[in-house]
Amino acid sequence: MPIQAGPWQGRKPFARPKFNATKANDLCAQLRGHYADFWRTGGSTTIISDRTFRIDRQGPNSSPRGMRLHIQQGGDSLAAILIDENLSGYAGNKDAQAAIEARVIEAFAGSVGNGAGGQAYYWRVSGQYP
Numbered sequence: 001m002p003i004q005a006g007p008w009q010g011r012k013p014f015a016r017p018k019f020n021a022t023k024a025n026d027l028c029a030q031l032r033g034h035y036a037d038f039w040r041t042g043g044s045t046t047i048i049s050d051r052t053f054r055i056d057r058q059g060p061n062s063s064p065r066g067m068r069l070h071i072q073q074g075g076d077s078l079a080a081i082l083i084d085e086n087l088s089g090y091a092g093n094k095d096a097q098a099a100i101e102a103r104v105i106e107a108f109a110g111s112v113g114n115g116a117g118g119q120a121y122y123w124r125v126s127g128q129y130p
Contacts, residue, residue: 001126001127002127002128002129003087003103003125003127004103005104005106005107005110005125006107007110007124008082008121008124009124011121011122013121014077014080014119014120015119016076016077016078016079016119017076017078017117018116019073019117020052021113021114021115022115023050023052023053024078024079024108024115025109025112027048027050027055028055028104028105028109028112029105031105032101032105034047035100035101036091037057038083038088039067044056044057044059047069053073054072055071055072056069057069058070060085065085067083067088068082069081069108078112078120079108079112079123080120080122081104081107081108081111081122081124081125082122082124083104084126084127086128087129093129096129100125100129104125107123111123
């Protein structure tokens with residue numbers, strides 16, 4: 001199965017406040033070139049930040065195995081995705097890394113939606129590179 005992004009089936013949505021979806025998606029676009037940051041060891045850490053939002057890595061997740069990324073504003077989680085652990089093994093393969101980064105950005109766009117308050121859905125990036 002090729003690398004794909006889609007809603008995380010079986011995961012319940014979480015509450016979030018209203019926010020500027022355009023600014024959040026602009027920050028997500030900056031994730032290109034950050035493949036290695038998705039998999040660094042250690043606890044939670046910020047991958048990218050601007051004055052309004054930050055993208056934090058939290059994990060590893062144990063069921064299913066992988067890394068979770070969240071867009072945060074203050075103490076609120078606004079969008080969230082899971083990157084399956086099997087996608088961690090593509091270090092050095094620039095084409096695979098670019099494909100994974102593109103699906104991560106796509107997943108965030110799905111989770112961000114229109115930035116409306118209320119319910120946010122987890123998205124997941126899964127599959128394998130050909």
